[in-house]
Amino acid sequence: MPNRRTQSAVNATAARIGERLTKKINAVEAERDGAYRERAHLVALLAALTDDAVISYARDVEEPGWQIVYLTLGGHQATWHISPRDADLFAHVERVDVEDPRAQWDGHTTQQKYERIAAWTAELTERCGPACSEMHTETGRCVIARNR
DSSP states (O other): OOOHHHHHHHHHHHHHHHHHHHHHHHHHHHHHHHHHHHHHHHHHHHHHTSTTOEEEEOTTOOSTTOEEEEEEETTEEEEEEEOGGGGGGGTTSEEOOTTSGGGOOOOOOHHHHHHHHHHHHHHHHHHHOGGGGGGBOTTSOBHHHHTO
């Protein structure tokens, strides 16, 4: 049976390990949250450049305040869950009720979403090209893409 001194040393070591693990977990969570914030900025930008973007509360997340942004890109739906801490980035997006037809998930997977985005990006690149910036209207939307 360990003596008091040994037990005290074990407890102190366990406490130091616990503190280091807690710091590491906090750092990993902060890094993850930063990456999600960065993604949210880009999705907010994409929503601003996309006709008919809408946002609604997420029925599939039990934690309150989560939302889903629904975009149509190249004729296909793309959606992202938005954390309550990133909601401020989406004030410009039309908020709709969860029953609104525009806020109904079409069943796409994450892989399908990014395949759709890649296809739409390729189409816009071919259609608009680098000179696209000269063809933008006062709304910021490309005249070529709008007249497709």
